[in-house]
Amino acid sequence: MQSQKPEKIDFNTEYPCPCRRKGRLVPITLTEAFGCDRCQQIFVVEENGHVLEQLSTTYPYKRAWLWTGGNWRVVHPKLGESYLPIALGIIFVLVIIWLPLALKFANGSGLIKWAMVAVLLAILPALMVWLTYRR
Structure with a gap:
């Protein structure tokens, strides 16, 4: 061997x-x-x-x-040379920081809009990672 x-x-x-x-x-x-x-x-x-x-x-x-x-x-490639840390950072900011602020300041009618924007912005890095790593 x-x-x-x-x-x-x-x-x-x-x-x-x-x-x-x-x-x-x-x-x-x-x-x-x-x-x-x-x-x-x-x-x-x-x-x-x-x-x-x-x-x-x-x-x-x-x-x-x-x-x-x-x-x-x-x-x-090293972890720093990939899109994965960027995508995880964006998701972290959206879920941990931005979404609670949006829920706090949104009134009842705007809550659905804020939630849809948050979901779309979370899907974007996931799509970016998928397109990068697919073969």
Whole structure:
């Protein structure tokens, strides 16, 4: 069984493409980058030679992998680099602070309007997170 400990990426070695199973990563001369012979993606080596990062991507986050000696392991983005803390912060403000204030200052007829606005504003970050993390 191969170890899961990340290995340093060697520029003199060909690796399988982390995006496609049949592609091969070939070093690009005079750069610290690799190119795939199948999917034409370019990958750069980051963090002291241990992380391979996809250079141009349509994903909201940079896709990155660690080489474990036999296969690539996905590196997940840090919590601060995602929309999740922003969405949770917005929901926290709405539920803990804004909604009780709205209930306190709203009269009987305006209560339904305030509640609908609060629900819509809580759904917005949830929709944002869902759109970000779906595949």
